[in-house]
Amino acid sequence: MILAFDTYYYNEKAKTVCLLFDKWDAAEPKQVFTEIRDNANEYIPGEFYKKELPCITALLEKIDLTNIKYIVVDGYAILDDEGKYGLGGHLYNYLEEKIPVIGVGKTNFQTVEERKREVLRGESKNPLYVTAVGIDVDTAAEYIKQMYGKYRMPTLLKKLDTLTKEI
Template identity: 50%
Template sequence: MIYAFDTYYYEDYANTVCIAFEDWTSEKEVEIFIEHTSVNSAYESGAFYKRELPCIVSLLKKITLRPEDIIIVDGYVTLDNDGKIGLGGHLYEALNENCPIVGIAKNEFTTPDSQRRSVFRGESKTPLFVTAKGMNVDEIQLKVEKMHGTYRIPTLLKKLDQLSRA
């Protein structure tokens, strides 16, 4: 199973949503998980994970992960060639490196990262940026290219974004 997470922040709470789907090419989800949590910390530039990681970890308590499952986060897993990690990297560590984490980001992080791949989907001239831990990023790049949908943002990730903002 693949579990994709996104969180949207309101004034006094965060809405975290997870869409579970069976395969990279799936058009429809199998299950949706939603949780509202209190916002524990303000946004801190360069430390986005401090705000979002607790939301994802809390929602993960409702899910029984298996070794073959994959988690997708809206953001980065790795940030540079010096070992700096993003939200997905911190989640990978929080899960004791037992579950592969894929980061799919809409905005480019400017530091060089040999583990970052650009994915062009549909007719978009703007890429998605893919990073991973626990899986080969080149394989993930191909899988993200084949995700359902004809636009830049895959169908289920677009739905995930909409649900997190609802």
């Protein structure tokens, strides 16, 4: 099983949504989890994970992780080629390095090159940027490429983004 997380911020609240799906090419999630938190942490430049990680971990407490093989987050797992952790890396640490985390970014983060893969999907000329911890980045990029949908953004990740913004 695979989990994918995204968080949306509005009116000093944070809405985190998680989709559970069973295979990379799944068209629909098996289950949807949601958590809304008041008083979302402030954004600190270069430390985005401090804002979003508490939202994800609060929702994770409601999910049985027994059969979870991978987690996908909106953002970066690694921030540079020395291995500085981004949101995905900090989540991997929180999970005691038991579940690999794949970060999928929509914009290029210039400080990481060797540990990042560009994934082109559909007919898009704009890649997704994949980083990973606990799994080889080439394997992670292949998994994201295999996800269902004919556009740049896999269908489930687009659905996830849409669900976070429904208030």
